[in-house]
Amino acid sequence: MNQEFAQQEIGMRFLAIDFETASSNANSACQLAAVEVIDGAVAGQHCWLIRPPRMYFSPRNIEIHGIRPQDVRSAPTMEEVWVELQSVVDGQILVAHNAGFDMGVLVASLAAYDIACPQLEFTCTRTLARAAWPGRQRYGLKPLGDWLGIAFKHHDALEDARACAEIAMAAAAAAQAADLGDLGAKLRVSRGRVHNGTICNPRRFGRSRAGRTGDASATVDSWGVPTRQSQRNPGAWNTAAVLAAAGTSRPLTGKRIWLLGPLSGLTMEASQDLIRELGGECVTGVDEHPHFVVTSGSAGPTANEQLRSGASDHASGESRAESSPPATAIRILSERQFRALLPAGKSVPWNS
Structure with missing residues (x-):
């Protein structure tokens, strides 16, 4: 040490x-x-x-x-x-x-x-x-x-x-x-x-809740996700709170996630680490058959353009070789919609 x-x-x-x-x-x-x-x-x-x-x-x-x-x-x-x-x-x-x-x-x-x-x-x-x-x-x-x-x-x-x-x-x-x-x-x-x-679970105590004070840093909810009011200047995801809420479950198990940019307040590496700790697999393109694509305000135009063209090809089958596995239906989510997949979020069906 x-x-x-x-x-x-x-x-x-x-x-x-x-x-x-x-x-x-x-x-x-x-x-x-x-x-x-x-x-x-x-x-x-x-x-x-x-x-x-x-x-x-x-x-x-x-x-x-x-x-x-x-x-x-x-x-x-x-x-x-x-x-x-x-x-x-x-x-x-x-x-x-x-x-x-x-x-x-x-x-x-x-x-x-x-x-x-x-x-x-x-x-x-x-x-x-x-x-x-x-x-x-x-x-x-x-x-x-x-x-x-x-x-x-x-x-x-x-x-x-x-x-x-x-x-x-x-x-x-x-x-x-x-x-x-x-x-x-x-x-x-x-x-x-x-x-x-x-x-x-253990919790940190004695901190002001969002909305009770004028603390500009209080921009995440109790599950560690940036609040709707903070979207113009989003705070960092509280990864510890998200993982604590998940507990023993790994809600993203078996799901491939393509992040177009880092989650609010996190680096791309930290965002991908969070996905993996929740059981998900991080992918970087349509060819890897993602289940979910999570958009981000920090995603550049190149990534968004790739998403539009790639998703179109993926849906039509034009970019797949005959030997490729069947296409996975891609769902494009905002960060708020992505939150709904996690514990305490509103239920979003996995296979719709």
């Missing part, structure tokens, strides 16, 4: 966890790691390969983490892992990056075996990082790890859990926090909870 973020002698105690899943189903955990931190140092670590209830591994997930069905065929189920994990989790505050996802996988994976998840408290290093280091464009685990000088192999559960632990400790050092509770108080981030199978 960079010297600037060297650990202090702090009384940090928590359990960092990370799941990898076989598919977009929340109960398809195929790897779990837990890293115990006591007094600001790693005191223990655990890692399990897990045999999911259904032995289906999506090609996309295999591409991400490299775990295949044959790797877990003889592995324990989540029911068997829980016998060991329960004593590790007991009494701990859990920490995860994009914690809503990992908590959702934990709850769903236990529910698959009729096991009730115990009451838990947790926090999210993505939310903590946004509060500790505001103004950065990317708060994913890998970009943050690279920035903080944390070397790790992304999408290996144990490596990711270690990186998550280091990010939490770096945030505590930056905020001069004595422990996890002090860190939440100083960064104004509430504690997340799991209660009776319901997940309440």
Whole structure:
């Protein structure tokens, strides 16, 4: 880790966890790691390969983490892992990056075996990082790890859990926090909870809502999307809020998205990262058969011209070779319409 973020002698105690899943189903955990931190140092670590209830591994997930069905065929189920994990989790505050996802996988994976998840408290290093280091464009685990000088192999559960632990400790050092509770108080981030199978995600608090004050920066709604009133001068998408709202679901799974320009307030790279984290695939032209084309005020005339001519050819079939797959009906969406595809947005049929 960079010297600037060297650990202090702090009384940090928590359990960092990370799941990898076989598919977009929340109960398809195929790897779990837990890293115990006591007094600001790693005191223990655990890692399990897990045999999911259904032995289906999506090609996309295999591409991400490299775990295949044959790797877990003889592995324990989540029911068997829980016998060991329960004593590790007991009494701990859990920490995860994009914690809503990992908590959702934990709850769903236990529910698959009729096991009730115990009451838990947790926090999210993505939310903590946004509060500790505001103004950065990317708060994913890998970009943050690279920035903080944390070397790790992304999408290996144990490596990711270690990186998550280091990010939490770096945030505590930056905020001069004595422990996890002090860190939440100083960064104004509430504690997340799991209660009776319901997940309440950590949230930043104490900030003005759009419209209640004259704060010009309050230009996004509670789901992280620029408000209608802010369209002339749109604010940045709050990617953490969008991902928290998505929770364990990946609402764009199986959909190819062509962005004609970056989403409001984000770079093109950050916009594409958000699409991928929501399960979508980013494409760059009609020939790649996009399901949705998202327009943007920053899309240049060349892109818009390409869309008009490409969509016309695509619809008529003039640009397809006989061996090409059948055309996908392209839907052209504004950013506001694109928002409707995400959690809490108005329902837009996928296959109309």
